[in-house]
Amino acid sequence: MDIEEYIASGILELYVAGSLTEEENSEVYLNAKQYPRIMEEILAIEASILALSRATVPSYQRLKGFDDIKVRIGQRKDTTVVKMSRKKTNWAAYTGWAAAILFAAGFYWFYTESTHLQNQMDLADKENQVLEQQIFDAKNSLANANQLLETIRDKDINVIPLGGQDVSPTSYARVYWNKEEQKVLIDAQGLPEPPAGMVYQVWSLKLSPLTPTSIGLLDDFMADNNKIFALANPNESEAFGITLEPEGGSETPTMEKLYTLGTVASS
């Protein structure tokens, strides 16, 4: 091998630049080992590149040094204490953050749980109110029913069944009349729903001659659940009749719209 020719080819300059293939690098390495002249040339080329690259460094005071490298690679022995305290600080910080996160999570959990419970309590309160109202209503209703029962069981009560007439043969009603107290209860459950704009009117009748006297209207017929209506009756009635009249009632009964009629049994 012609060493000078090999050197003159420029391969060693490329070797230093790192521009050769792995195979070529290996070849140059072996040649350099074998021929000191080649190694010498490589060192000279490298020296020139080192000088050139050193000239490109910014001219200023180096801020960091090998101590910084030691810290980076965890080999700075003279700062063991500092390193440990740094580690401790980190743990404290991590623990602090972990505690803070746990606390925040716990707080959030308690907050949502408490809100949830508050909502449930509010709901229960409302349910209680509804139940109380229902109990109150039921008690009222029971009291009313008891009162009603008492009234119709009264020994002085006169029960007059009213039968269906031509207009509505299936209709019926019942009059509970307390002569002493001059009161009547009309049980109108057997009457159909009155058409809009019409109202049932109750009449007390004298039979000879036939004299009708209005004792009242069954107002709010649909809204009344038990269809029992209390009316005053100061008359010496011999019969009762119920007619359908325009809203507000009439002076005299419309006989074509007589729904039910019944006479008081002579006692």
Place this chain on the structure above:
Amino acid sequence: MDLDSLIKRFQKKDIIAFERLYEMYWENICGVVYTIVQNKNLAEEIAQDVFTKIWNNSESYNPRKGRFFTWILNIARNAAIDEVRSKSFKNQKKNLSTDYFVGMLEQEDITNSTLDTSGLKKMLANLTEKCVQIINLLYFKGYTQLAASKELDIPLGTVKTRNRNCISQLRENITLKWI
């Protein structure tokens, strides 16, 4: 202690040997990185990263594959190029001249405080522009022979011989400087 045994001790994680190598090559590495990133603080930071990297990967250096300096030079160039391509670097809207190394030499203003180019100028005195270009590509930018031949639009063999001539001229300048 000769360089070879220093490198061997370094590869066995000898921190003293590592420090010697650090002092030996720090300026070169920082300088090469500086020609690429053009920011002295960033160049120093990357140089520290490069030395940290070579310590952590010291076992991967193989003398058969090239010179030790060539190995760390390559790592430094790649680190600098990675930085220049990074988003954070681009976000700083650096308007870098692609031929900064060449550009530096053309600066007539020697009052430039960051870099005293006079030493560099003396070294590259009487080198042709073609020489400066090829040295820049091969040593500072890490182009392969093939890539350099394409970039300069010259035959592959010409890269080798032209570079040889240019480096010879450089060596002469340096020798003269020391005399």
